[in-house]
Amino acid sequence: MKILIKNGRTVDPKNNLDGKYDILIKDGRIEEIAEEIKIPGLTTDSSIEIINAGGRIITPGLIDMHTHLREPGYEEKETIKTGCEAAAAGGFAAVTAMPNSNPVADNPAVVEHLKLKSTRSAVKVYSVGSITKKSEGKTLAEIGTLAKAGVKALSDDGQPVMNSEIMRRAMEYARAFDLPILSHCEDLNLSGDGVMGEGYYSTLFGLTPIPKASEEVMVARDIILAEMTRIHLHICHMSTEGSLSLVRDARKRGVNVTCEVTPHHLILTDKAVKDYNTDTKVNPPLRSKKDVEALKQALSEGEIDAVATDHAPHTYEDKLGEYDQAAFGISGLETAVSLIYENFIKTGLIGWNELVKLMYVNPARILRLEVEGLKAGSCADITVFNPNNSWTVEKEKLKSKGKNTPFAGFELSGKNEITIVEGKIVYDDRGGKDEILY
Amino acid sequence: MTLTKKDFLGLYDTDAEEIEEILNTARAMKDILTRSVKKVPTLRGKTVINLFYEPSTRTKFSFNLAAKRLSADVMSISKSTSSITKGESLLDTAKTMEVMGSDVVVVRHSSPGAAKFLAENISAAVLNAGDGAHSHPTQALLDMYTIREKLGRLAGLKVLIVGDIAHSRVARSNIWGLKKMGAEVSVVGPLTLIPTEIEKMGVKVYSNLDKALEGADVVNILRIQMERQESGLFPSIREYRELYGMNKERLKKAGKDLLVMHPGPMNRGIEIESSVADSSQSVITEQVKNGVAIRMALLYLLAGREIKNEDID
Structure with missing residues (x-):
């Protein structure tokens, strides 16, 4: 089976492509990319599926570098299957599963389980191993064994390593395996029982605040430790202006530090907590307007390496009721690309090349993935985005089990239309079909 | 009557005119409390539920007394003696109260926004008796x-x-x-x-x-x-x-x-x-006394909307 994508604008900074190119896919690989691919008898050849991508943007299949698939252990929130379907619908050809399942991915059995199950899922799944056993922050996980099992990074996401000595040793030890540390920077003492960002609105709403410092002191600590141990530190879901300035200063000194930001931290402020909508409860919390503005500016100036969803699906019950008792997390896979398009590309803050860097090139570089982008011979992972397909975010239409999005009701003007993984269409929204196919 | 919202959740979105209305109504209520017979039939047939998720002496007692002075049927539920200890959610507890026919649910809860959450989910009038560090x-x-x-x-x-x-x-x-x-x-x-x-x-x-x-x-x-x-x-x-x-x-x-x-x-x-x-x-003791009058005023304004003003005399 062949697929020919015609007349779209193809954007891939990895291969210096930006323009009208046709792409021919055969046997899971890109056969040819050219300004115009002419195949004799094309219209009558039933072995070739033609995608007319006029007006569409064709990019390498996007990669989400921060995803919670919840399986094993929390299948009521999400499974590998449903999480991957959500990813496909959102325009991702690959996700990166964080290790905080139950059991934690601190051993090769959990990593193998994920690998096995993901061979039957809609998109590719990269795995992350934990830094410490059970992510308890006490003793090192078998990092070498995890590396051998194929994890792409190490993280105790959700459960920050509070003990600086353990973190130092983890970094030192991990260097032998060339694995980046994806750090969820949070000082648990400073966060305490906090449920929203500290500021005027936490005071107004009477909700226990989480200070910015709880993130920033750990960003500072981890930068210092990374500098000392000479490893690659990646800051997860960075949310404050202060963290940004710490990363900026560290880079000036030559520290190998990268960072990601989520769409919700780029778009929503702490004011959104108004009315105690538990879908706005997330960790790190939504921050002040000043922080959001600083992150936006940094993103448009190329200082942010990646946009990642921190897709954190929860059940209806997890989010039902009192704000301070609801679970932290936002279901983000299906809105991320449309939100970045709406708020950054459409407004002229960044172009499509930058989006592809943020959601494909840089995540792949940070995770050392062997991907080649859009070129002849490479694996055919492709996303086709329709910038003129307006839609309204509706919880019930999400493929994810997690309907916990604070963007419900948002009207967005563009939407992912087709996701292709290894040459196969896994998501098709042409004509509003909204179908998962695999 | 200027208090038009279904619920009374806090002063953040109550305007000066409404506050004035409540304070003036409370003055009339305080008069009742100084009589030898301290009870009026105004809210006869109305049901007030006090749903207290936090320990409270004066607020709970004050609401109880206020409801009784107005002849409403009043019941109090505390966290420790109810299905809440069996893990029943705030919403389900309140819905239970609602289908049993309560007109006003007075709620005290340790979570900010709890009263608002209830108000959005039940049709009875919700009266905030304190939600976490937010509002009282x-x-x-x-x-x-x-x-x-x-x-x-x-x-x-x-x-x-x-x-x-x-x-x-x-x-x-x-x-x-x-x-x-x-x-x-x-x-x-x-x-x-x-x-x-x-x-x-x-x-x-x-x-x-x-x-x-x-x-x-x-x-x-x-x-x-x-x-x-x-x-x-x-x-x-x-x-x-x-x-x-x-x-x-x-x-x-x-x-x-x-x-x-x-x-x-x-x-x-x-x-x-x-x-x-x-x-x-x-x-300080005057505050406690006035508390009953204020709560009578609010119960009246929320539950007695269709009742004419003269009835409180």
């Missing part, structure tokens, strides 16, 4: 009522709130209410107990009680909770008493016109000396 509107209303009764006005008065502002729903509600009625509000306490950016709520912040007391017409002293000391927010009860305790020297220096208030329950000898609490300048 009936307390603020009874405080305002008491001040106005004693000093004749609210506009232009200088009101100082002392103590744990960060964790206080009483402080927030008083700020919203008093500001709307034209008073000037200041807060004072250990800086660890002053919440971030509270200045934006239009209040002055002090860390020194003696300075803050200068020129104040009213001092409202908040209860200090011992667990705040245990969690490291201030070093000791001894030092708190010395720096932020209202004692007779401070009262003397402030002058005879200073009105002393406390929402209760008091830690006598800590945030307030007995000699101050029991002084002629203290209106």
Whole structure:
């Protein structure tokens, strides 16, 4: 089976492509990319599926570098299957599963389980191993064994390593395996029982605040430790202006530090907590307007390496009721690309090349993935985005089990239309079909 | 009647005219409370449920009494003696109350926003009796009522709130209410107990009680909770008493016109000396009395909407 994508604008900074190119896919690989691919008898050849991508943007299949698939252990929130379907619908050809399942991915059995199950899922799944056993922050996980099992990074996401000595040793030890540390920077003492960002609105709403410092002191600590141990530190879901300035200063000194930001931290402020909508409860919390503005500016100036969803699906019950008792997390896979398009590309803050860097090139570089982008011979992972397909975010239409999005009701003007993984269409929204196919 | 919303959740979105209406209605209610027969048939056939998720003596008792004075059927549910201990959610408990035919659900809960959440999910009128550190509107209303009764006005008065502002729903509600009625509000306490950016709520912040007391017409002293000391927010009860305790020297220096208030329950000898609490300048017991009138007023305004005004006479 062949697929020919015609007349779209193809954007891939990895291969210096930006323009009208046709792409021919055969046997899971890109056969040819050219300004115009002419195949004799094309219209009558039933072995070739033609995608007319006029007006569409064709990019390498996007990669989400921060995803919670919840399986094993929390299948009521999400499974590998449903999480991957959500990813496909959102325009991702690959996700990166964080290790905080139950059991934690601190051993090769959990990593193998994920690998096995993901061979039957809609998109590719990269795995992350934990830094410490059970992510308890006490003793090192078998990092070498995890590396051998194929994890792409190490993280105790959700459960920050509070003990600086353990973190130092983890970094030192991990260097032998060339694995980046994806750090969820949070000082648990400073966060305490906090449920929203500290500021005027936490005071107004009477909700226990989480200070910015709880993130920033750990960003500072981890930068210092990374500098000392000479490893690659990646800051997860960075949310404050202060963290940004710490990363900026560290880079000036030559520290190998990268960072990601989520769409919700780029778009929503702490004011959104108004009315105690538990879908706005997330960790790190939504921050002040000043922080959001600083992150936006940094993103448009190329200082942010990646946009990642921190897709954190929860059940209806997890989010039902009192704000301070609801679970932290936002279901983000299906809105991320449309939100970045709406708020950054459409407004002229960044172009499509930058989006592809943020959601494909840089995540792949940070995770050392062997991907080649859009070129002849490479694996055919492709996303086709329709910038003129307006839609309204509706919880019930999400493929994810997690309907916990604070963007419900948002009207967005563009939407992912087709996701292709290894040459196969896994998501098709042409004509509003909204179908998962695999 | 100007109170048109289904629920009464707080003073943040209550305007001065509505506050005026409640205070005036409370005055009529207070008259009832001074009669020899302290009961009117106004809310006969109406059902009021007190849903208390936090321990409370005076607020619960006050709401109970208020409902009874108006002849409503009233039932109280406490966390410890109900299905809540079996893990029933706030929503399900309230829905149960609702289908049994309650007209007003009075709710006290430790989570900010809990009353609002209920209000959005049940058709009965919800009356907020305190939600976490967010809001405690009936307390603020009874405080305002008491001040106005004693000093004749609210506009232009200088009101100082002392103590744990960060964790206080009483402080927030008083700020919203008093500001709307034209008073000037200041807060004072250990800086660890002053919440971030509270200045934006239009209040002055002090860390020194003696300075803050200068020129104040009213001092409202908040209860200090011992667990705040245990969690490291201030070093000791001894030092708190010395720096932020209202004692007779401070009262003397402030002058005879200073009105002393406390929402209760008091830690006598800590945030307030007995000699101050029991002084002629203290209106603490008056506050409790007025609390019943305020709650009667609100129950009447919420549950008695279709009942004509004359019926309360």
